[in-house]
Amino acid sequence: MKNFLKWTVVCMALMLSLASCERVAPNYAGVLMENYGKEGKSDFKIVSGKVSTWEWGTELFQVPLFDQRGGFDEAVTLKAADNTEFTACPVYSYKVIKDRAVDVVFDNKHIGGGSDFMESLENNILEPRMYDLIKEESRKYKTDSLMADGGSLSFEKNLEKIVKDEFQKRGLELKSFSAQLEFSNKVREKIDSRNEVNTNISVLDQQIEEQKKRNELEQLRTEQLLIQSRGLTKEILQKQFIEKWDGKTPLYGVIPDFLKMTK
The missing domain is CATH 1.20.5 (Single alpha-helices involved in coiled-coils or other helix-helix interfaces)
Structure with a gap:
């Protein structure tokens, strides 16, 4: 009876151990949190293959290393420098920088884990921050400049650089970004x-x-x-005439008075 109980306990422990193992999926970075992360970033590490998560306070985060695509579900209202309202509905793509996977998990573990981790990251962290950046940048432009030839393109290029720097700080590489500005017919x-x-x-x-x-x-x-x-005084005309006349050529018609006097 004792042996039976012993083997039962061993089998249950083995089954529990097997059930508490997870495998890091291909093209994912596995980030294992231990001890509930009480000691800070030192409780997080990159893992691969089969990982045991049976201990209390242990959780495996599966971070995808391939491109992620996101976009605002609804357009957001912004204001230009001249107080004109317009809308933006940004779309973007990005990927986690592999060497920064621990940073991504450590900085955002409070939003939860599991398969919805990246979606939760977008909805709760990335997009609210992007909205603040877009709102702040839009205040630097007047409506005329935004709607002029190349105006919105210049705005998007500057904004893309700002968003890219923000993503870089968070361990993410921005791959593409478009603010997709829209102006009302009245403004146009x-x-x-x-x-x-x-x-x-x-x-x-x-x-x-x-x-x-x-x-x-x-x-x-x-x-x-x-x-x-x-x-053209009288004296100048007389001088010019004398200089051009050789004194011999017969004169016809009315002879100037000064020539009569000379003659």
Whole structure:
């Protein structure tokens, strides 16, 4: 009877041990937490293969090392520097940096584990932080600049760099990011109307400048003619005539008075 109980206990212990083993899945980083993580990061380590999790305070986190794709379920409302409202519905992709898997788990273990760990990370940590960054960055731009040619692209490029740096701090590599800005029809009509007015003003300014140049040119011509007329005195005309006449060629028609006197 004693042997039977002994073997029963051994078998139950063996079954419990086997049932308390987990295997790290391919293309995942296994992060094992021991002692409930009471000693900080020293209670976390990278593991692979079959891992025993039967001890109290032990938990295995399976961290995927392949690309993860996320996106906001609903568009968020933002405000530009001129207080105009617009929306964004970011989509992004990222992956966990393998050497930083322990950091990812240690910093975010409070949100839970299991197969929903990455989804919980996105919903509770990453996307709220992204929203704050987008809101802060949008306040640096006016609506005109965002809607101008290449304006939203410039905004997204700057924002992508900010988000990338934030992910890097958290042990994640940002692979792609798009804010997907949207403006209401009312805002678009307002900007289009303003652009049309600015275009008309620009055309008028060019016409005014062109007319000024024409007026300046006409004035220069008038002054030139005036200067020339003042310079052609009687004495100058006499001198020019004498210099060109050889004194021998017969003169016909009306002979100037000064030639009659000379003759």
